């Protein structure tokens with residue numbers, strides 16, 4: 446279940462807010478400059494769908510978003526526990542970092558958790574199937590795909606020369622709970 450949890454940056458144990466209401470999630474994130482939308486596929490997408498099929502099914506919202514945000518390329522990434530060097534891949538995004546461009550992701554299936562550090566707060570957004578999230582360029586954040594990752598996402602890029610992470614050096618990520626999909630679903 447898609448879920449937004451908001452914490453004071455100084456207290457990772459007592460959230461100020463937790464909601465699974467898409468309208469409330471979108472409103473809270475928009476208030477902080479973060480885009481959140483729900484997209485649905487016009488036709489069923491089989492689990493084995495390749496990248497071209499994924500991009501075809503979501504062609505209309507992809508075109509709308511790329512035009513509105515001036516993104517120039519998109520791709521599709523699929524991560525599973527069998528993905529090569531998956532632990533190292535997870536580790537690449539676990540420390541707080543920024544990018545020179547938006548981090549815009551649509552979850553075709555599966556789940557992952559973004560932690561966005563803004564205005565003395567941490568916004569923990571667990572994204573699942575149908576969630577589009579765009580974190581503005583320069584916003585400190587980290588991402589946890591979990592110990593047994595499983596997701597397919599569409600990535601949007603503004604620059605043809607790729608997407609670079611810059612670590613902030615802040616160790617805040619270590620104080621916040623990891624993404625454990627089973628624990629989230631039980632909460």
Ligand SMILES: [Fe+2]
Pocket residue numbers: 538542543544548586587588610
């Ligand atoms: Fe990132």
